[in-house]
Amino acid sequence: MESPRRRTFEVEDGGFIALVIFITLAFAYLLAPYFGAVLWGVVAAIMFQPMTAKLSVRLGGHSNLATSLVLLLLIAVFVVPTILLGINLVNEATALYGKLTSGQIDIGAMLHDLQSALPQSVRRFITQYGLSDLEKLRAEFGSSITTGLQAVAGRLLSVGQGALSFMAGLGVMLYLSFFLLRDGQRYGDLVRESLPLNRDTRDSLIDHFLLVVRATMRGTVVVAVVQGAVGGILFSLLGIEGALIWGVLMGFLSLLPAVGTGFVWVPVAVYLFATGEMGKAAILVFCGVFIIGMVDNVLRPILVGRDTRMPDFVVLISTLSGLELFGLNGFIIGPVIAALFMAVWNQQRERKLAMAAEMAAADSSTEATEETAAHPS
Template structure:
């Protein structure tokens, strides 16, 4: 009789576990249309909930007011500038597209100027590989740029046509951000205690998740914004067409460790040099190397800390794969998945090591749940 009850209890437990998985998958499917909005709402809460808690403490515990102040600050600092930037990109993309189609911007002539400025030995090498067919270059390169601008305009137009969906997604993000800013610590504790993991493993993975999200936002987004802003200002000051678009592209490519902003400013400097504008070419090279390029070396270690950084090759692969799979959201999702992958396998290695030490008779320290929680808190307070 006891064995039957035990078997029935096990069957019920398995059934409940299956139910939990199915309901969780159904909830994820339900949230899929607003996945990006939910993601950015969670990211905003992770980044600014500690600030909200400090502000509420100084306001005698008025968490509603504190969350409202932080939320309005986020709208003013991030949401509004992003919308204005999108409008500027559309305007510049339209102007560039019109100049390319009308022939005012001739890529064949640009390539010919660059080739004319090359040494004779390099020109012979270019000729041997058949790269002196300027009409073909103009057609291929111009077609690529034109299709790219059409894609940008088409995406923005689709956003405009789906304005209701965009407004709904923005509303979901801000609404979720408000409640997570106000009650994020309570919801976080609910999630933490609900995870079916050992205390030390659970707390370690949660801290890895939080550290990577904060490191990605501080050390990647801030650096990208600063580098893109400096690049856009530089190109605008030099009178280069499409300064806003080039600045945005520099910010985007700064997300990729092995590529960086040089993929934009180096060709521009080469063109200015070939066109005989030595001063502007020198300014672009100087600013690209010693100002824009140094931002990454100076800001990233300060904002992130060397101990929390993933290897550059992991960041590159995870970011590219994340962007390919999840779009713009992927530059957060990719590194987070990579970091959790490394953390899980580190936990697996530590557990195997501990079992080996137990089998060999070595004393293994036992960590209680309270001790694990304290260690996790210290890891957040002193990540480096």
């Protein structure tokens, strides 16, 4: 019969677990308004805390100075360029929208030139399926472009109009980053010791989480920046309107493995070919295939590494779902959740295999003992 004291301990333990879960959820709800700031502060600490620790050692243990220098580096390399890019993107989107509405950029004329340059068989196909109504196409296509530009400009302008909220989020991120960069190892040890998992499973999952975050950031951000920069510069050199917008769009679409940037430069190349701009089209195709495309094929495996390499379909689905659920933050949350899902199930598989091996060894030992007992020497 179970003793009253044991039942009391079980009730108290259950109550404490419920309290831990409730308080944790309440704290997560409390942080929700600054979820993005906290997320990027943690990511910055994961990425650059090892650098901060090494710099602190070189500076004779002056951890505050080392952390301040690393934080200033992050501001100079990431924060300031991002703000300047946003300002320039607003200006270019506004200017392009003005040219579209004023008729300086005539979508109808562009579609007419494209249709006139197509082969006769293709034009018959277009006519057969009712795609030759240029006015309708012009209205729909032009409306889509202007709506997209309005959305881009509106979203970025809303950031400017909500400058107080933006600055508060940025301040929270930098403030949190400072303490996590300086004391990240201590906080990490506290998390390790608090998790209700056995030591081997806990250490394996935490190490895998840190590995995935670093690999995702390197493989995603670096590739996006390089592909977007190369694409934007190429469009600018070819004299294509809105080069900065197309470059940023290519950077975002590079989140989609293998074909992402092709959604931008391939239609532009087709238009250039169709309208007789053979030289520009050939340059764009060559650079798109052998420079922009190869950036993904060459850099991503080097930056991500084999240990965290996931199937492309998993990366694609988790990235799109992450963006849908969490906005811009989802491009890191989605792949990290997918990687941890695979890691947890790999742990489960390894545990089952280990248990099966132990049971097989125990059965073999039992059979050997029985055999010895049945046939003593």
